[in-house]
Amino acid sequence: FHNEPTDPDEAEDFLRQLYAEQPRLGVDARLVAARVEQVREQIDALGTYAHTRTELVHGARMAWRNSSRCIGRLYWNSLVVRDLRGVSGVDATAEQLVQHLQIAAGQGKNRGRLRPVISIFPQAVPGRSRTVLWNEQLIRYAGYRDGTGDPLYADFTEAVTELGWKGKHSAFDILPLVLQETGQEPRLFELPEHAVLEVPLTHPDLAWVAELGLRWHAVPAISNMRLTIGGVNYPLAPFSGWYMGTEIGARNLADADRYDQLPIIAERLGLDTTRESSLWRDRALVELNRAVLWSFERAGVKIADHHTESRHFLTHIAKEEKAGRTVPADWSWIVPPLSGGATPVFHRYYPEADLKPNFYLDENAK
Amino acid sequence: FHNEPTDPDEAEDFLRQLYAEQPRLGVDARLVAARVEQVREQIDALGTYAHTRTELVHGARMAWRNSSRCIGRLYWNSLVVRDLRGVSGVDATAEQLVQHLQIAAGQGKNRGRLRPVISIFPQAVPGRSRTVLWNEQLIRYAGYRDGTGDPLYADFTEAVTELGWKGKHSAFDILPLVLQETGQEPRLFELPEHAVLEVPLTHPDLAWVAELGLRWHAVPAISNMRLTIGGVNYPLAPFSGWYMGTEIGARNLADADRYDQLPIIAERLGLDTTRESSLWRDRALVELNRAVLWSFERAGVKIADHHTESRHFLTHIAKEEKAGRTVPADWSWIVPPLSGGATPVFHRYYPEADLKPNFYLDENAK
Ligand code: HEM
Ligand code: HEM
Numbered sequence: 210f211h212n213e214p215t216d217p218d219e220a221e222d223f224l225r226q227l228y229a230e231q232p233r234l235g236v237d238a239r240l241v242a243a244r245v246e247q248v249r250e251q252i253d254a255l256g257t258y259a260h261t262r263t264e265l266v267h268g269a270r271m272a273w274r275n276s277s278r279c280i281g282r283l284y285w286n287s288l289v290v291r292d293l294r295g296v297s298g299v300d301a302t303a304e305q306l307v308q309h310l311q312i313a314a315g316q317g318k319n320r321g322r323l324r325p326v327i328s329i330f331p332q333a334v335p336g337r338s339r340t341v342l343w344n345e346q347l348i349r350y351a352g353y354r355d356g357t358g359d360p361l362y363a364d365f366t367e368a369v370t371e372l373g374w375k376g377k378h379s380a381f382d383i384l385p386l387v388l389q390e391t392g393q394e395p396r397l398f399e400l401p402e403h404a405v406l407e408v409p410l411t412h413p414d415l416a417w418v419a420e421l422g423l424r425w426h427a428v429p430a431i432s433n434m435r436l437t438i439g440g441v442n443y444p445l446a447p448f449s450g451w452y453m454g455t456e457i458g459a460r461n462l463a464d465a466d467r468y469d470q471l472p473i474i475a476e477r478l479g480l481d482t483t484r485e486s487s488l489w490r491d492r493a494l495v496e497l498n499r500a501v502l503w504s505f506e507r508a509g510v511k512i513a514d515h516h517t518e519s520r521h522f523l524t525h526i527a528k529e530e531k532a533g534r535t536v537p538a539d540w541s542w543i544v545p546p547l548s549g550g551a552t553p554v555f556h557r558y559y560p561e562a563d564l565k566p567n568f569y570l571d572e573n574a575k
Numbered sequence: 576f577h578n579e580p581t582d583p584d585e586a587e588d589f590l591r592q593l594y595a596e597q598p599r600l601g602v603d604a605r606l607v608a609a610r611v612e613q614v615r616e617q618i619d620a621l622g623t624y625a626h627t628r629t630e631l632v633h634g635a636r637m638a639w640r641n642s643s644r645c646i647g648r649l650y651w652n653s654l655v656v657r658d659l660r661g662v663s664g665v666d667a668t669a670e671q672l673v674q675h676l677q678i679a680a681g682q683g684k685n686r687g688r689l690r691p692v693i694s695i696f697p698q699a700v701p702g703r704s705r706t707v708l709w710n711e712q713l714i715r716y717a718g719y720r721d722g723t724g725d726p727l728y729a730d731f732t733e734a735v736t737e738l739g740w741k742g743k744h745s746a747f748d749i750l751p752l753v754l755q756e757t758g759q760e761p762r763l764f765e766l767p768e769h770a771v772l773e774v775p776l777t778h779p780d781l782a783w784v785a786e787l788g789l790r791w792h793a794v795p796a797i798s799n800m801r802l803t804i805g806g807v808n809y810p811l812a813p814f815s816g817w818y819m820g821t822e823i824g825a826r827n828l829a830d831a832d833r834y835d836q837l838p839i840i841a842e843r844l845g846l847d848t849t850r851e852s853s854l855w856r857d858r859a860l861v862e863l864n865r866a867v868l869w870s871f872e873r874a875g876v877k878i879a880d881h882h883t884e885s886r887h888f889l890t891h892i893a894k895e896e897k898a899g900r901t902v903p904a905d906w907s908w909i910v911p912p913l914s915g916g917a918t919p920v921f922h923r924y925y926p927e928a929d930l931k932p933n934f935y936l937d938e939n940a941k
Binding site: 464 | 820821825826829830837851852853854856857858860861864865868869872880882883906907910911912913914915916917921922
């Protein structure tokens with residue numbers, strides 16, 4: 210449905226809000242009215258309209274600001290926006306996705322100084338075909354039917370294997386990008402090594418953690434959400450920031466249906482796993498999360514701990530309220546999966562609102 | 576507003592549901608219709624009606640079953656219901672509240688084998704005065720302005736001090752019950768020692784935990800929620816079960832605005848509290864929760880850990896669904912404040928519905 214004509218009222222709402230909250234754009238009321246008029250004419254003629262560069266940049270930042278599930282929104286206004294509306298075709302798209310990862314991870318002596326980046330590919334236009342990316346995130350690990358790797362990607366791994374991909378069958382094989390032109394076969398693109406910054410896990414006190422052979426990639430780049438700005442849909446607009454440690458240590462490596470490391474770590478710690486009240490799960494979980502934060506910090510790779518990030522989020526709310534805006538938030542996503550009650554975000558409620566611009570996960574985005 | 580006339584439709588809804596789900600009551604359709612008719616007549620004449628013993632017992636159990644915020648609902652059908660509708664006046668009420676605590680804690684060789692109990696005092700009747708209890712829970716600790724004790728009860732402590740109460744100024748002084756007859760001065764009732772089962776905290780590995788002088792009471796008895804059954808309100812209906820360890824170890828003793836023990840424990844553990852990423856809060860939290868579970872278990876006092884209780888809750892959902900009922904639940908209350916992501920209740924959504932009978936916190940219940 211992203212290919213439906215743009216709603217002119219949504220366009221107008223967006224434009225008026227944008228120019229109202231960005232007075233430095235120097236646009237007076239008459240100019241806004243003229244822009245709105247122009248956009249309505251474009252929609253009448255073409256079914257949609259094109260954003261100016263300013264509208265695109267600020268629209269993407271507003272979309273981040275409106276992401277109710279994101280605890281990391283303090284820096285919404287410094288999002289780096291890559292305007293790739295002119296890029297199409299599987300080869301050019303793949304090249305730009307690789308470049309996204311390099312810019313996001315930092316280069317040269319800035320390697321590891323992660324920056325929040327979004328890459329915005331062509332908008333949906335009624336009746337026009339487009340280049341589709343299959344991947345949920347730009348970097349993810351393969352999962353094999355024998356349990357090796359990340360079980361969450363077992364189906365995806367099977368699909369790319371049928372397309373000819375051959376994994377090394379390690380626990381951390383980087384999946385290829387899969388890009389597809391309408392009506393054509395999907396094409397695979399291996400991510401070059403320099404595009405993927407990874408951190409092997411060690412632990413400040415427990416030397417044996419290194420022997421577990423765990424690692425994770427530095428850049429979480431979500432690539433399956435549709436960006437919508439003023440009624441215009443951008444089906445391919447991957448974005449990335451940096452990790453909050455718990456995403457890796459309390460979910461990706463810990464969940465029973467992901468890497469399921471808690472029983473392994475508890476055994477190495479010599480904990481009594483026959484009784485829940487020994488809290489062996491909780492103790493293993495804390496050590497795993499210490500390993501994540503310690504390893505990233507030692508490697509000079511930006512990461513946030515959940516206590517600091519929670520405080521930043523409350524700072525964000527205070528700043529936004531000062532600017533006259535409320536901050537919609539989804540409690541169950543904002544409160545971290547580790548020591549929730551010990552973070553300040555736990556002890557309050559949040560308004561829930563679906564503000565636009567925003568990001569949406571479409572059921573049939575693939 | 577509990578004194579408003581009973582809504583006859585709510586009464587009928589309750590009666591029909593009750594007799595439908597309790598076929599063993601042996602009530603056929605005609606008898607139900609007759610009971611409904613009789614209740615409607617009572618409401619017409621008196622503004623409200625009286626429950627039969629069966630309606631009271633099963634109604635209270637349904638209220639527990641419908642408590643969206645309660646993870647402990649697996650045993651809803653074995654709730655012990657004390658029918659105290661004939662008890663009024665501050666002295667008789669105080670006596671029964673003490674008895675509630677004794678029954679709940681178990682007596683003689685059953686001391687510590689906690690049982691879920693509710694004590695139901697007279698229903699609200701339009702225009703009739705009643706005996707009011709000030710306490711939020713039957714057992715709580717005083718808080719003093721110098722920071723000693725539980726800061727949550729500093730206002731309450733001040734109020735009872737003005738009424739003549741003298742605390743020992745220890746960190747764990749049991750507050751008195753405060754009961755009030757309409758139009759009269761409130762009266763204080765000290766809880767006798769045998770009514771309050773308490774557990775001093777020790778730790779399986781860390782001997783110094785005993786030196787912190789921490790303790791908690793065994794029976795959590797909420798006494799400020801109105802029970803509503805079939806349109807009838809019971810303003811005083813204290814209920815109690817047993818603790819889930821995290822309520823004590825991850826909230827009461829841990830919250831910065833309660834006993835705030837994490838910095839103290841972290842210091843004793845020798846953790847680096849200058850950097851959040853050392854996860855000192857998380858480590859102290861786990862040790863505190865181990866101490867709680869260990870101490871209760873060693874003292875033979877019933878307590879639940881959050882992993883087991885989470886599993887029980889999923890069992891409860893399965894049983895209820897088999898009985899053709901959905902289980903309304905409030906995610907942010909159900910997911911424990913410690914290691915949320917490591918409990919199975921985290922990884923799903925729940926229907927949210929306000930089903931009756933239920934318990935309500937009235938703003939001006941006092
Ligand atoms: C800069 C560092 C960032 C941090 C620390 C951060 C943190 C988080 C966390 C912890 C989540 C929950 C993830 C989960 O539980 O699966 C989340 C979700 C989300 N974030 Fe951020 N984020 C960051 C940057 C960004 C950026 C740059 C954007 C977009 C421009 C963004 C948009 C979102 C969205 C849309 C979600 C919801 C994803 C979903 O529904 O699956 N975040 N973020
Ligand atoms: C038998 C053991 C029980 C356990 C382990 C248990 C567990 C819990 C927990 C952990 C909470 C959340 C408390 C908080 O975060 O402040 C809760 C809330 C609640 N429980 Fe239970 N519960 C039990 C028995 C009962 C009984 C017997 C009743 C009523 C008959 C009940 C009704 C409620 C209600 C109404 C709430 C919400 C309280 C509020 O809104 O402040 N529970 N329970």
